[in-house]
Amino acid sequence: MTRSATPKLAVYAGLAALGLLAALATRRPELVLIAAPFALFAAVGLVLARQPQIDAAVELGAERTLEGDEIEVKVTLVAAVGAERVEVLMQLSRRLALVEGVNPVQLRLADGERRELTYRVRCTRWGAFRVGQVYIRAHDSFGLFRNEAVLDRRLPLKVYPSEENVRNLLRPLETQVFSGNHVARQKGEGIEFADLRPFVPGDRIRHVNWRASARRGELWINEQHAERNADVVILLDSFAEARRGDRSTLDPALRAAGTLAARYLQQKDRVGFVTFGGTLNWLLPTTGAVQLYRIVDAMLDTQIVLSYAWRDVTTVPRRTLPPQALVLALTPLLDNRSEAAMLDLRGRGFDLVVIEISPLELLPQPQGEAGVLADRLWRLRREAMRGRFERAGIPVAVWGDEVSLAAALEEVSAYRRRARAASA
Amino acid sequence: MVYAVLAGDRLPEIVAVVGATGVALMAFGLVSRWTSAFPAGLAGVAAAYGLYLALRNGAVDARAPAVAAAVFAAAELGFWSLQRTPSRSERAVLLRRIAALAAGAAATALVGSVLLVLATGASGGVGLEAAGVAAAVLAVASIARLSSRASV
Numbered sequence: 001m002t003r004s005a006t007p008k009l010a011v012y013a014g015l016a017a018l019g020l021l022a023a024l025a026t027r028r029p030e031l032v033l034i035a036a037p038f039a040l041f042a043a044v045g046l047v048l049a050r051q052p053q054i055d056a057a058v059e060l061g062a063e064r065t066l067e068g069d070e071i072e073v074k075v076t077l078v079a080a081v082g083a084e085r086v087e088v089l090m091q092l093s094r095r096l097a098l099v100e101g102v103n104p105v106q107l108r109l110a111d112g113e114r115r116e117l118t119y120r121v122r123c124t125r126w127g128a129f130r131v132g133q134v135y136i137r138a139h140d141s142f143g144l145f146r147n148e149a150v151l152d153r154r155l156p157l158k159v160y161p162s163e164e165n166v167r168n169l170l171r172p173l174e175t176q177v178f179s180g181n182h183v184a185r186q187k188g189e190g191i192e193f194a195d196l197r198p199f200v201p202g203d204r205i206r207h208v209n210w211r212a213s214a215r216r217g218e219l220w221i222n223e224q225h226a227e228r229n230a231d232v233v234i235l236l237d238s239f240a241e242a243r244r245g246d247r248s249t250l251d252p253a254l255r256a257a258g259t260l261a262a263r264y265l266q267q268k269d270r271v272g273f274v275t276f277g278g279t280l281n282w283l284l285p286t287t288g289a290v291q292l293y294r295i296v297d298a299m300l301d302t303q304i305v306l307s308y309a310w311r312d313v314t315t316v317p318r319r320t321l322p323p324q325a326l327v328l329a330l331t332p333l334l335d336n337r338s339e340a341a342m343l344d345l346r347g348r349g350f351d352l353v354v355i356e357i358s359p360l361e362l363l364p365q366p367q368g369e370a371g372v373l374a375d376r377l378w379r380l381r382r383e384a385m386r387g388r389f390e391r392a393g394i395p396v397a398v399w400g401d402e403v404s405l406a407a408a409l410e411e412v413s414a415y416r417r418r419a420r421a422a423s424a
Numbered sequence: 425m426v427y428a429v430l431a432g433d434r435l436p437e438i439v440a441v442v443g444a445t446g447v448a449l450m451a452f453g454l455v456s457r458w459t460s461a462f463p464a465g466l467a468g469v470a471a472a473y474g475l476y477l478a479l480r481n482g483a484v485d486a487r488a489p490a491v492a493a494a495v496f497a498a499a500e501l502g503f504w505s506l507q508r509t510p511s512r513s514e515r516a517v518l519l520r521r522i523a524a525l526a527a528g529a530a531a532t533a534l535v536g537s538v539l540l541v542l543a544t545g546a547s548g549g550v551g552l553e554a555a556g557v558a559a560a561v562l563a564v565a566s567i568a569r570l571s572s573r574a575s576v
Contacts (some may be wrong), residue, residue, distance in 0.1 A: 020560035030488035279498035
């Protein structure tokens with residue numbers, strides 16, 4: 001602990017000296033009475049002063065939690081040599097709001113005493129944090145010295161974005177070769193009925209359609225659609241964001257990315273994740289619970305990095321975007337580079353769906369005639385962008401405060417059904 | 425300060441001006457949290473009492489222990505206020521601090537009364553005066569030495 005004298009020590013010593021000298025000069029013993037307590041206080045305080053020895057340990061209720069959840073943080077103080085007044089401050093990120101407990105707190109620690117301070121903290125926003133930097137300031141009984149220490153007992157805390165309520169996922173147009181939950185176009189082992197065909201040697205008896213066989217006088221076999229998995233790539237546009245206070249278009253985008261990744265992985269699909277923007281991060285598509293943790297951890301590192309570099313999809317490693325993958329692009333449609341990249345992806349034959357994270361709620365009210373005109377022009381440009389997507393056959397679903405993610409996905413499904421009916 | 429002005433029979437205006445300056449400095453120090461202004465104000469208030477004593481004729485002021493206790497308590501309360509932090513004190517800590525302050529003021533008054541009785545009973549002389557000077561210098565030197573050693 002770093003020890004330093006408070007201004008009180010110098011002041012009391014000075015007042016004592018001044019009083020005693022004044023008493024001598026004026027030959028008044030009363031002034032000795034005025035000076036004596038300051039002298040005695042300083043002298044006794046100096047004699048009794050000692051260096052406190054305080055240690056702290058930090059314990060987190062959980063290492064991983066969800067946005068909006070509360071966790072318990074326990075700080076255990078152990079004083080080998082105590083102090084009359086000990087101020088304890090546990091540093092917290094402003095994204096972690098204290099719900100219960102006093103921080104900072106002033107308490108007394110006797111020699112050998114052990115105290116537990118319990119805090120309840122609400123994780124108001126997703127992110128990766130390190131919790132447990134403890135600042136300690138100990139005062140002696142006389143307040144003449146302070147001893148300060150910073151105890152770095154930080155522990156990692158990962159706050160994942162909260163999940164959106166999604167019941168039905170988008171079905172990919174193409175499936176892969178491994179078994180999964182999607183009904184494939186190809187025929188094979190499955191449950192969904194596909195067609196009837198005449199019996200050939202080698203067919204299993206249990207596939208015989210007895211009713212059709214009886215009607216036609218020869219054996220007929222049921223064929224099924226195979227059940228396969230799919231490749232899904234979640235493409236997060238991190239070129240730009242709209243922000244107002246603590247709210248940003250990146251937050252719902254990450255919530256959607258986490259939800260979709262979890263749901264597709266539950267269906268045994270291979271899920272990949274690409275952050276496409278000022279910095280490029282990617283995770284190759286794969287299956288399993290571990291992949292979900294990888295994706296969510298990658299999401300926590302996501303941030304908007306301002307960049308003027310022109311990036312296109314050729315900068316994304318080829319294996320990250322497997323052929324016939326369903327690409328779900330989460331974008332606020334604020335940057336022309338992401339628009340160009342998406343049109344490029346569609347041009348390369350990817351099954352692309354754009355989920356637009358609406359930035360409109362985060363925009364300030366336009367001021368003045370020029371402001372209103374600029375706002376209208378900006379909205380028209382966005383409409384034109386959506387029109388270009390639709391002409392390229394890319395469904396665009398707008399997700400904002402008034403529309404849930406489930407409704408936005410349903411909108412895409414409806415668009416695809418209409419497109420199939422029109423092309424048939 | 426009020427006591428010095430009301431009890432004084434000679435030049436109470438000067439005592440009042442010195443005391444009021446001290447009080448104003450203390451108040452300014454507390455409001456602006458300027459640590460240097462507060463002790464200067466405290467010294468000003470003590471100086472007003474010293475001036476009152478210097479202008480006073482006659483015997484030792486019997487109320488000096490009470491004045492000493494009041495000045496000490498004011499100093500302690502002032503520094504408590506100046507060293508205020510955003511941390512919330514536990515009730516036990518607060519009570520112990522208040523009790524310590526009250527005990528300090530009471531001890532000041534008690535020790536002051538004893539010293540006053542001793543001072544009143546003692547007869548003057550060069551030897552006693554030299555011993556007083558030596559004690560004062562020794563006290564100040566001890567504090568200075570202890571504080572320089574302790575603050576390392």
